Amino acid sequence: MGIDGEKLKHVEFEAGEFKVLPPQKEKLDNIIKILTKRSKLSLGITGSYNTQKDTEAIQSNKLRNLILQKSANKGVVIANVLEDIYTAHVGKDVVKTLKTKIRKKYKEDEIFNIKYQKELMKICKDIQEVTSKELVDLADKRAYMIQEYLILTKTIDITRTILHKVQEVDSEKFIETELEIEVK
Numbered sequence: 370m371g372i373d374g375e376k377l378k379h380v381e382f383e384a385g386e387f388k389v390l391p392p393q394k395e396k397l398d399n400i401i402k403i404l405t406k407r408s409k410l411s412l413g414i415t416g417s418y419n420t421q422k423d424t425e426a427i428q429s430n431k432l433r434n435l436i437l438q439k440s441a442n443k444g445v446v447i448a449n450v451l452e453d454i455y456t457a458h459v460g461k462d463v464v465k466t467l468k469t470k471i472r473k474k475y476k477e478d479e480i481f482n483i484k485y486q487k488e489l490m491k492i493c494k495d496i497q498e499v500t501s502k503e504l505v506d507l508a509d510k511r512a513y514m515i516q517e518y519l520i521l522t523k524t525i526d527i528t529r530t531i532l533h534k535v536q537e538v539d540s541e542k543f544i545e546t547e548l549e550i551e552v553k
């Protein structure tokens with residue numbers, strides 16, 4: 370059909386996300402051409418996640434939402450919000466020790482404030498818990514979004530899509546959700 374099968378083996382997602390991006394929709398459109406021409410074929414979709422990359426992205430999203438929630442319309446400095454988050458997790462003494470350690474290293478206020486906030490941001494991100502269930506749910510959402518695109522947007526019959534068990538993947542940049550043309 371003039372379509373490179375290697376390029377159609379997966380749909381790529383950004384870490385922590387499940388939205389199907391336009392370049393990936395183009396891949397799916399090519400798969401639709403195959404499915405339309407051959408009625409005995411279906412598409413197997415294996416939702417996937419990358420533990421490290423998806424966890425980091427979910428942690429960042431959780432922290433961003435927590436900061437927004439705690440600082441909403443209060444004009445609060447982010448460092449103060451981060452201090453509150455970290456204090457709730459480890460106590461005031463640990464936060465005070467961290468602040469003293471960074472203050473000793475950076476005497477100038479502007480540099481200290483930048484370095485302190487950066488360190489708090491890193492620590493507060495790292496303490497955001499991400500469960501294996503959240504990773505599996507994300508992988509499921511990715512598979513469902515592909516299926517939804519095919520069914521709702523392109524009117525492919527639901528019986529021509531098969532959702533397989535979620536899998537963990539090791540990927541360089543994007544999280545690849547595997548696709549496989551199957552005979553019904």
